Amino acid sequence: MMVLAPGTIKRDIDRLISELIGKGVCDDSNFSAIRPYGRMVEVTFSGSEHVSIALGDIEYAEIYRELADKRSFNMKLVDGALLQMMYRVEGDALLQHRLAFYPSPSLLPFQDDPDAYMRDELFIEIVQRRIVPFPLRFDFDAREGVHVDAAHPKSHLTLGDVKGCRIPVSAPVTPRWFVEFILRNFYQTKKHDFISDLPRHEIKFPASITSNEMGLMHMVVPY
Amino acid sequence: MTERLNITRGVNKKPVATDALEQSLKILRDIQGDVFTGYPLIVTPDGKYSIDATLVSPSKGIVLFDLIEGSDVGEYAERQDDLANKIEARLKLHRELVKGRKLLVPLSVISFAPRINNIGAAAVENYPLVNEHGLAAALNELNWIDGNNDLYRMTLSAIESLSSIRKSRSKREVHRSDSRGAKLKGLEDSIATLDYRQNKAVIETVEGVQRIRGLAGSGKTIVLALKAAYLHTQYPDWRIAVTFHTRSLKAQFRRLINNFCIEQSGEEPDWTKIRIINAWGAPGGDARDGVYYEYCRATGTEFLDFRSASSRFRGSEQVFDGACLAALANASDAAHLYDAILADEAQDFAPSFLRLCYSMLKPPKRLVYAYDELQNLSGTSLPPPEEIFGNDGAGRPLVTFGDERRRDVILQKCYRNSRPVLVTAHGLGFGIYREVPQGAPTGLVQMFDYPALWEEIGYKVKSGQLTKGQHIVLERTTETSPRFLEQHSDIDDLVQFIKFDDEVQQNAWLVQQIQENLTVDELRHDDIIVIHSDPQTARSSTGPIRRKLFEAGVQTHLAGVDTDADVFFRTDTPSVTFTGIYRAKGNEAGMVYVINAQDCNGSGPGLSSLRNRLFTAITRSKAWVRVIGYGPRMQGLIDEFIGLKQRGFVLDFTYPDDALLSKLRIVHRDLSPQERERLERRRSQLADLLSDLESGELHPEDLDEVTREKLKKFLGGNE
Numbered sequence: 001m002m003v004l005a006p007g008t009i010k011r012d013i014d015r016l017i018s019e020l021i022g023k024g025v026c027d028d029s030n031f032s033a034i035r036p037y038g039r040m041v042e043v044t045f046s047g048s049e050h051v052s053i054a055l056g057d058i059e060y061a062e063i064y065r066e067l068a069d070k071r072s073f074n075m076k077l078v079d080g081a082l083l084q085m086m087y088r089v090e091g092d093a094l095l096q097h098r099l100a101f102y103p104s105p106s107l108l109p110f111q112d113d114p115d116a117y118m119r120d121e122l123f124i125e126i127v128q129r130r131i132v133p134f135p136l137r138f139d140f141d142a143r144e145g146v147h148v149d150a151a152h153p154k155s156h157l158t159l160g161d162v163k164g165c166r167i168p169v170s171a172p173v174t175p176r177w178f179v180e181f182i183l184r185n186f187y188q189t190k191k192h193d194f195i196s197d198l199p200r201h202e203i204k205f206p207a208s209i210t211s212n213e214m215g216l217m218h219m220v221v222p223y
Numbered sequence: 224m225t226e227r228l229n230i231t232r233g234v235n236k237k238p239v240a241t242d243a244l245e246q247s248l249k250i251l252r253d254i255q256g257d258v259f260t261g262y263p264l265i266v267t268p269d270g271k272y273s274i275d276a277t278l279v280s281p282s283k284g285i286v287l288f289d290l291i292e293g294s295d296v297g298e299y300a301e302r303q304d305d306l307a308n309k310i311e312a313r314l315k316l317h318r319e320l321v322k323g324r325k326l327l328v329p330l331s332v333i334s335f336a337p338r339i340n341n342i343g344a345a346a347v348e349n350y351p352l353v354n355e356h357g358l359a360a361a362l363n364e365l366n367w368i369d370g371n372n373d374l375y376r377m378t379l380s381a382i383e384s385l386s387s388i389r390k391s392r393s394k395r396e397v398h399r400s401d402s403r404g405a406k407l408k409g410l411e412d413s414i415a416t417l418d419y420r421q422n423k424a425v426i427e428t429v430e431g432v433q434r435i436r437g438l439a440g441s442g443k444t445i446v447l448a449l450k451a452a453y454l455h456t457q458y459p460d461w462r463i464a465v466t467f468h469t470r471s472l473k474a475q476f477r478r479l480i481n482n483f484c485i486e487q488s489g490e491e492p493d494w495t496k497i498r499i500i501n502a503w504g505a506p507g508g509d510a511r512d513g514v515y516y517e518y519c520r521a522t523g524t525e526f527l528d529f530r531s532a533s534s535r536f537r538g539s540e541q542v543f544d545g546a547c548l549a550a551l552a553n554a555s556d557a558a559h560l561y562d563a564i565l566a567d568e569a570q571d572f573a574p575s576f577l578r579l580c581y582s583m584l585k586p587p588k589r590l591v592y593a594y595d596e597l598q599n600l601s602g603t604s605l606p607p608p609e610e611i612f613g614n615d616g617a618g619r620p621l622v623t624f625g626d627e628r629r630r631d632v633i634l635q636k637c638y639r640n641s642r643p644v645l646v647t648a649h650g651l652g653f654g655i656y657r658e659v660p661q662g663a664p665t666g667l668v669q670m671f672d673y674p675a676l677w678e679e680i681g682y683k684v685k686s687g688q689l690t691k692g693q694h695i696v697l698e699r700t701t702e703t704s705p706r707f708l709e710q711h712s713d714i715d716d717l718v719q720f721i722k723f724d725d726e727v728q729q730n731a732w733l734v735q736q737i738q739e740n741l742t743v744d745e746l747r748h749d750d751i752i753v754i755h756s757d758p759q760t761a762r763s764s765t766g767p768i769r770r771k772l773f774e775a776g777v778q779t780h781l782a783g784v785d786t787d788a789d790v791f792f793r794t795d796t797p798s799v800t801f802t803g804i805y806r807a808k809g810n811e812a813g814m815v816y817v818i819n820a821q822d823c824n825g826s827g828p829g830l831s832s833l834r835n836r837l838f839t840a841i842t843r844s845k846a847w848v849r850v851i852g853y854g855p856r857m858q859g860l861i862d863e864f865i866g867l868k869q870r871g872f873v874l875d876f877t878y879p880d881d882a883l884l885s886k887l888r889i890v891h892r893d894l895s896p897q898e899r900e901r902l903e904r905r906r907s908q909l910a911d912l913l914s915d916l917e918s919g920e921l922h923p924e925d926l927d928e929v930t931r932e933k934l935k936k937f938l939g940g941n942e
Contacts, residue, residue, distance in 0.1 A: 021779075022770035024762030028780040028798075029773065061508070071796060078762070078783060106507045107784060113530065117784065119759045120803045123543065124784045125470065126503045126513070126529040 080104030134160035168218035233261030233426035240290040243337035256280030266489035284329035291336035404745030440639025448479035461562035521558035544573030569594035641709035652838030656866030692880035748797035761803030821852035
C-alpha cells in the first residue's frame with residue numbers, strides 16, 4: 001500500500017478545482033491548505049472553521065446561507081451548491097475525512113435547466129424550487145471509540161444531515177471520487193460533460209468496511 | 224453671481240409653513256441665492272436635526288429658518304441658539320470657511336410663523352420672529368459685507384456636502400504615488416461629494432411620478448439611494464421600496480442607504496420600512512422577495528417564476544413583461560402597499576413593470592424611476608410617461624411632466640468615465656467611424672431619433688448643425704466631463720484596443736496583465752473586472768482564463784446566479800471579478816478588460832445589440848479600459864478607435880435623415896429566436912440555389928422570367 005502524504009491529497013483537490021473552473025462549472029473557490037492539527041496534519045481550506053455550524057438544529061436554508069457567507073467551501077458551483085473537502089492524516093494513515101455537498105436551497109438543481117445555467121441567463125434565480133434540497137456527506141473516522149461495527153461504519157454516507165443515517169461505504173473516499181460522484185449524479189447531462197476530462201486517480205485508500213457491514217446494503221468505492 | 228433665487232424643495236413635517244415661506248421669499252425682489260427646504264439633515268450627539276429651511280445668499284450669508292406651523296412659538300429662542308450652534312460646528316469643519324476661530328460666513332436664524340398675526344406679543348428681543356409681513360424687514364437687517372462670489376460658492380458647496388457621502392469599499396493602501404492604485408485613490412477622493420444637480424435630485428421628490436435621466440456614471444444609483452435614505456429619515460413610517468434590474472446592485476444600494484442614514488440620523492435604517500428588493504422576486508423569504516412577487520401575493524394573482532414565464536412568453540427579453548402584463552390584467556384588488564417606490568435601471572424594464580409599481584403606490588403615487596437612455600443606444604428605451612402610464616377614465620394622461628423640471632431631472636455630468644472613455648463608448652456604440660459597408664449608405668450602426676438628445680447628455684456642437692441630414696461634429700465639454708477624470712494618466716493609457724492572433728494569446732496576455740496589476744500597479748483585486756460580452760458563452764470563455772489564474776495563485780470568481788450572497792465585488796476576500804455583460808451592468812471598477820471584443824463586431828441583424836454591449840462594457844471603467852480580441856472583426860474595431868483618436872475624441876458624422884434612421888432600425892434590429900431561425904433558413908436556401916447555379920445543376924433559365932426579373936431588381940444588379 002502506498003504511503004499517504006497530505007500533499008498528495010491537496011494536489012488532488014487543487015487539480016479538481018482547476019478543472020472545474022476551466023469548464024465553467026465552478027464560480028468561486030477557496031485555496032486549499034495544509035495545516036498542522038495537534039499530532040495530525042489537516043488538508044482543508046480557509047473558512048473551514050465555520051463547518052461546525054452545520055451540525056446544529058438550524059433550518060437548512062439558514063445553514064446554507066451561513067456557509068456561503070462565511071465562505072466555508074472549497075468550491076461553489078454554477079447552481080450555488082457548495083463542496084467541502086477536509087482530510088486529517090496521522091502519520092502516514094488517513095484518520096478522518098469529511099466530504100460534503102450542500103445544494104442551494106433556492107436555486108434549481110443544475111440538471112433541471114442546464115442550458116439556462118450555462119448560458120448565464122438573466123432571471124434564472126427567479127424560480128420556485130419544487131424539489132426539497134438536502135445536503136449529503138461522506139464521513140470517515142478511524143479513531144478508536146468512534147466507529148461501531150455496523151451501527152457506525154468507519155466510512156459512511158449521510159443523507160440530509162439525518163442523525164441516524166449512516167450508509168456503509170467500502171473505503172474512505174478520495175477527492176477525485178467524491179467530485180466525480182457529485183458531478184455524475186447532479187451535473188452531468190447528455191450535452192454537458194464535466195467528467196471525461198477530470199484528472200486521473202492518484203490516490204487509493206484501503207478498504208475499511210467490516211464483514212457485518214458488507215452484509216448490509218452498502219456502497220463500494222472501486223479502487 | 225446668481226441671478227435670482229433657486230429653490231430646492233425637500234420634504235419636512237411643516238408643509239404649510241414651508242409653502243408660505245416659499246411664497247414670501249419668491250416675491251422678495253432683491254434677494255439672490257439658494258433656498259433648500261427640509262435640508263440639511265445633520266446628526267449630533269444630541270440626536271438628529273432636520274433644518275426646516277436654509278437660505279444661502281451672497282448678500283446675506285446663511286440663514287436658517289425655524290418654521291412654526293401653529294400659533295404656539297414654544298421656546299423658539301432656545302431652538303434658534305441650538306440650530307445655529309449645531310450648524311456652525313459643522314461648517315467650521317470646512318477650513319476654507321474659517322479664519323482663525325471665526326466662521327467667515329454670517330450665520331443667522333429666523334423663526335417664521337405665518338399663522339401668528341400679533342408677532343410682537345410672542346417675540347423675544349434679538350431673536351427674529353416674523354410672519355409673512357415681517358420677513359423682508361428681518362432679512363434686510365442681515366448683511367454679508369465681506370462676501371464674495373468664491374466664498375459664496377464654497378459656502379454653498381459646504382452646505383450641499385453636509386448630506387453627501389460616498390465611501391469607497393475599503394481603505395486603499397498605496398506605497399507609490401504614481402501607481403494605478405494611487406491614481407484611483409485620488410479619483411475616489413475627488414468625487415466624494417455630490418454636485419448641485421445631483422444634490423437637488425436627491426432632495427426634491429414630487430407628489431407623483433418623477434423621472435431621472437442620465438448617462439452611465441452620472442450618479443443615478445447614488446441619487447436614488449440617497450433619496451430613499453432622505454425620505455426614510457424624514458418619514459420613518461413610510462413604506463419605501465428600492466428596486467432594480469441587475470441583482471448585483473442590491474449590495475451597493477444597501478451600503479449607500481445604510482451609510483447615508485447613519486450620517487443623517489445617527490441610526491441604521493429600519494429595513495422593514497425601507498426595502499431593497501428585486502423587481503421580480505420569488506418565494507423564499509425576505510432575501511428573495513420582489514416587487515412583482517409581492518404584487519401577486521397582495522392581489523391574489525397567479526405568480527409566474529422565470530421558468531413558467533419563459534414557457535408562456537417566448538423570447539427572453541419579453542418574459543418579465545409578459546408576467547407583469549398578465550398580473551396587471553388579472554388582479555382584481557388594488558394593492559396600495561407603498562408610499563414611495565424608486566426604480567433604478569428602468570431602461571431594462573418594460574413599461575408594464577413601471578405600471579405595476581405605479582399601481583402599488585398609495586396616492587399621490589410617488590414613483591421615481593431612473594434610466595439611462597443610452598444603455599439602449601437605439602434611443603427608444605422607454606416611451607414617454609403619457610404612454611407608459613396610460614389615461615384615466617376621462618381620457619387624460621395619468622402622468623405627464625409638462626415643463627416641470629423637478630419632475631424630469633437630467634444628470635448631465637459623467638463622473639465615472641473620463642471623456643476619452645465615454646466618447647470611445649459612444650463612438651463605437653454608434654459606429655461613428657465604422658467603415659461604410661459595400662453598397663450601404665452609411666457606416667453608422669444606430670442613431671438617436673432625436674438629435675437634441677445629444678445635448679441633453681452633455682455633448683456640445685463643435686461645428687456643423689445638430690439636425691437630421693446635416694454634418695455635425697460633437698464634443699464633450701469640461702463642464703460635463705470633468706478634466707480631473709482624464710488627467711491622472713496618459714491618454715494612451717486610458718483606453719487601449721489590442722488585437723491578438725487568437726484566443727489563447729489573448730488569454731495569456733490577460734493573465735499576465737492581471738498579475739502585474741496586482742503586484743506592480745497596486746490595484747486591489749476588486750479594482751479589476753473582466754467582462755465577456757456574450758452572455759451565452761461567458762462561462763465557457765472565461766473558464767480557461769480563470770483556471771490559469773487559479774493555478775498562478777490569483778483568486779477569481781464569476782458573478783453568477785448567486786441568490787444569497789448578493790455580492791458582485793467581494794469585500795472580504797481578495798478576488799478578481801469575471802462577468803458576462805448582463806451582470807456587469809450597474810457596476811464599475813478602475814481597470815476594465817473587455818475580452819473577446821471581436822464578438823461585438825459584425826454586420827446585419829443584431830449588430831445594434833452587440834454594439835450596445837460593447838458600450839455597456841466600456842462604460843464600466845472608472846479609469847482604464849482594455850478592449851481586447853482577435854481576428855479581422857477585432858481589426859475593424861481597432862480601425863474605428865484609431866479614427867476616433869486621430870480626431871481628438873470628437874464625433875464627426877452626418878446625421879441620418881428620417882429615411883436612413885428607419886433603415887438603420889431595420890438593418891441592425893434585434894431578431895427574435897424564431898425570426899433568426901427563419902432568416903438562417905432562407906439564407907441557406909439561397910446558398911443552395913447559388914451553388915446549384917454554379918455547378919450547373921440549375922440554369923438561370925429554369926427560373927421563370929418574372930422571378931428572374933424580380934430578383935434582379937431586389938439585388939440591384941446592373942441591367
